[in-house]
Amino acid sequence: MTRPSPSASFGLPSDTPLQLRLPTGKSIRKLLRQLLLLLTAAAACLTMSAVSAVGAQQLAPQPSAGVLRVTVSPDGRGDFQTIQQAIDHAPAYGEGRLVIAIQSGVYRERLVVPQDRPRVTFLGLGNDPAATVITYNMSAAAAGGTFLSSTVDVEGAAFEADNITFENSYGAGSQAVALMLHSDRAVLRHCRLLGWQDTLYAATGRQYYEDCYIEGAIDFIFGNARAVFRDCEIRSAGSGYITAQSRTTADGPYGFIFDHCKLTAREGVFKVYLGRPWRPYARVVFLRTEMGAHIDPAGWHEWHPGETHSLETSYYAEFDSSGPGASRSQRDPHTHFLSEREAKPFQAKLFLADPDGWDPTGHSPRR
Numbered sequence: 001m002t003r004p005s006p007s008a009s010f011g012l013p014s015d016t017p018l019q020l021r022l023p024t025g026k027s028i029r030k031l032l033r034q035l036l037l038l039l040t041a042a043a044a045c046l047t048m049s050a051v052s053a054v055g056a057q058q059l060a061p062q063p064s065a066g067v068l069r070v071t072v073s074p075d076g077r078g079d080f081q082t083i084q085q086a087i088d089h090a091p092a093y094g095e096g097r098l099v100i101a102i103q104s105g106v107y108r109e110r111l112v113v114p115q116d117r118p119r120v121t122f123l124g125l126g127n128d129p130a131a132t133v134i135t136y137n138m139s140a141a142a143a144g145g146t147f148l149s150s151t152v153d154v155e156g157a158a159f160e161a162d163n164i165t166f167e168n169s170y171g172a173g174s175q176a177v178a179l180m181l182h183s184d185r186a187v188l189r190h191c192r193l194l195g196w197q198d199t200l201y202a203a204t205g206r207q208y209y210e211d212c213y214i215e216g217a218i219d220f221i222f223g224n225a226r227a228v229f230r231d232c233e234i235r236s237a238g239s240g241y242i243t244a245q246s247r248t249t250a251d252g253p254y255g256f257i258f259d260h261c262k263l264t265a266r267e268g269v270f271k272v273y274l275g276r277p278w279r280p281y282a283r284v285v286f287l288r289t290e291m292g293a294h295i296d297p298a299g300w301h302e303w304h305p306g307e308t309h310s311l312e313t314s315y316y317a318e319f320d321s322s323g324p325g326a327s328r329s330q331r332d333p334h335t336h337f338l339s340e341r342e343a344k345p346f347q348a349k350l351f352l353a354d355p356d357g358w359d360p361t362g363h364s365p366r367r
Contacts (some may be wrong), residue, residue, distance in 0.1 A: 004216060043171070066096035073103040083134065084111050087120065099123055102164070104131040110138070111152045114356070118156040124163035129192045129213070135167040139174035146198055150180035157205070159183040165192040168199070172217070177201050181225065187360045188212055195220060196237060202227045202256070206352045208360040219244035221256065228257045228348040236265040236272045236294055241301060243275030245282035250313070254284030254352065257346045263325060265294035273301040277310035285317045285338075285346050295325025300332040319343040 005348050044144045078101075080086040086100045097119040104126035111135040113120050113136065124132030134325045136151040143149040151168045158322045159181065168189035170176035192213045192294030193200050199216035202225035209229045214221060217238035221229075224246040234242055242263070255365070256275075265272060272294045302308060317336035318326070328337060336342075345351065349359050 006251060023231040058169060067099055068093040068361060069099040069101055071101045071103065072107075074105050074107070075103075076105060082109055083107055083122070084109055087111065087113055087117060093119075095119075097121060097158075097160075100211050101125055102132050106114050106133045106135060108135055110136050110150075113152075113154045113156045113158075113159060115155045117312060119158045120154075120156055121160040121162070122164050123161075124165075126163065129163050129165050129190055132163065133165040133167060135165075135169055137169045137176075137312075139170045139176050141174045142304070146175040146177060146181065147201070149198075150177035150201065152178070153180045154183050154186070155333075157184050157186075159186045161188045161191050161271055162192045165194065167194040168196075169194075172196050181205070181207060181223075183207070185358055185360070190269075197240075198222055204360060208348060209350060210361075216240075219276070219278070222246065224248070224252075224254050224279070225256075226254045228259060229261055230259045230348060232258070232261045234258070234261055234263050236263070236269050238266070238269055241272040241273045241276045243284050244278040245314075246277075247276060247281040247283050247314075248279050250281050252281065252283075255285065255315070255351075257285050257287065257348070257351055258289050259346070259348065261285045261286070261289045263289060263291045263295060263323075265292055270294050271296055274314065275300050276301040277308075277314040278303065280308075280310045280313045281308065282314040282316070284315075285319070285343075287319045287343055287346060289318075289321045289326070291321055291323040291325030293324040295323075297327060297330035299335055317342075319346075351365050 009202035038291050068091065070080065070086050072080050072083050072086050074081055083100060083102060090098055099121040101123045102125060116139045118357040126132045134152060134363050138149045140146040152166050166179040168176040168178040173235040177194055178193050178195040180201040180203060182203045182205065186205060186207040189210045195216045197216065197218040197220065199220040200214055202221065202223040204225055207225045209227065209232055212232045213233040214232060214233065215237055217236060222244035236242065243256055243258050271288060274286065300311060302311050311332060311334045315336065316334065317338050348361050352358055352360065
C-alpha cells in the first residue's frame with residue numbers, strides 16, 4: 001500500500017509542494033495582543049472567584065446551623081461593600097437563612113429583596129439602630145408613583161431586620177416610602193423607620209414589629225398587611241394621620257394592631273388622628289397604648305369628608321389606653337371600645353397565627 005504524501009493529506013495534489021509560511025512581525029504582535037487580553041480576562045475571573053470563595057469559606061455556617069452569614073462594610077473589609085451586592089451575590093443557602101451583617105455607617109442605596117430571596121435578615125452591627133442607616137431621597141412625584149419611591153422594597157417571605165434604620169429623607173411635599181414590605185412572616189425588632197408621608201408601607205402578609213420607632217406625619221403607616229406593633233414608639237413629625245389601613249372586605253383577616261405602644265410628637269405638633277380609612281373596611285386597633293396630647297379628641301377621621309363615608313364601614317377600636325389623647329368623651333361615634341374578652345383575639349399570638357400557627361413573639365432575629 002502506497003503511503004500518501006503529506007500534501008495529499010491536506011487535499012492537495014500529490015505533486016504540489018507543501019509550503020510553510022512563518023508569521024510576519026506584524027502578525028506576531030497581533031497574536032501577542034490577543035493572548036494578553038485573554039490572560040487579563042482570565043486573571044480577573046479567577047480573582048473574583050477566589051474572593052467570593054474565601055468570603056464564603058470564612059463565614060459559611062455548619063450545615064446543621066441553617067444560617068449563612070455574610071458581612072457588608074463600605075471600607076472593603078467585609079464580604080461585600082454594598083447591601084444590594086450581598087442580596088444579589090451571596091452564595092446559595094438552600095432552605096436556610098441569609099443573615100446580612102451590616103457594619104455601622106450610612107448606606108445611600110435603594111434596595112430590593114426579590115421574591116426568590118426569602119429568609120433574609122438585615123442585622124445592624126452598631127451599638128443602636130441609629131448607627132446603621134439605609135437611606136435615600138426619592139419622592140413619588142420623581143419616581144412616578146408612591147410604590148416606586150421606596151428606599152427598601154422587600155418581596156421575599158420571612159424577612160427579618162434588627163438594629164437598622166430605614167429612611168426616606170425626602171421630607172414634606174410628596175409621598176416617600178422608607179420601607180415597602182410584601183412579606184409574610186416578617187419580623188422587625190429594634191428598628192427605626194423615618195419619613196414624612198407614607199413612611200412604612202405594610203403592604204401584604206403577616207408582619208410583627210417590636211421595640212421599633214416609626215416617624216412620619218401623614219398616613220405614615222399604611223397598607224393591608226396583618227400587622228402587630230408591640231412596644232413601639234409612633235412619633236408624629238407633623239399634623240396628620242398615623243394610619244391609613246386598606247382592608248377591602250368586612251371579613252378580611254387584615255388590619256393593624258398597636259399593643260402597648262407609645263404615641264408621641266415633636267414639640268408644637270397637634271391635630272394628629274389615629275387613622276383614616278384608605279379603603280372602606282379599614283381595621284385598626286389600639287390596645288393599652290399611651291396616647292399623648294397631640295392626638296385629636298375625635299381620634300379617627302374620614303378619608304375625604306363629604307365625598308367618602310368609610311368611617312361607617314371601617315373597624316376602629318380601642319382598649320384600655322391611657323394618656324390625654326385616650327379620652328373617650330369626644331371620640332368619633334363609630335369607635336368600638338372593647339372589653340377584655342373582645343380585645344383578646346387581637347393579641348399577636350392569636351391575630352398572626354392563622355394558618356400555620358406562626359408565633360413571632362418568642363423569637364428574636366438577632367444573631
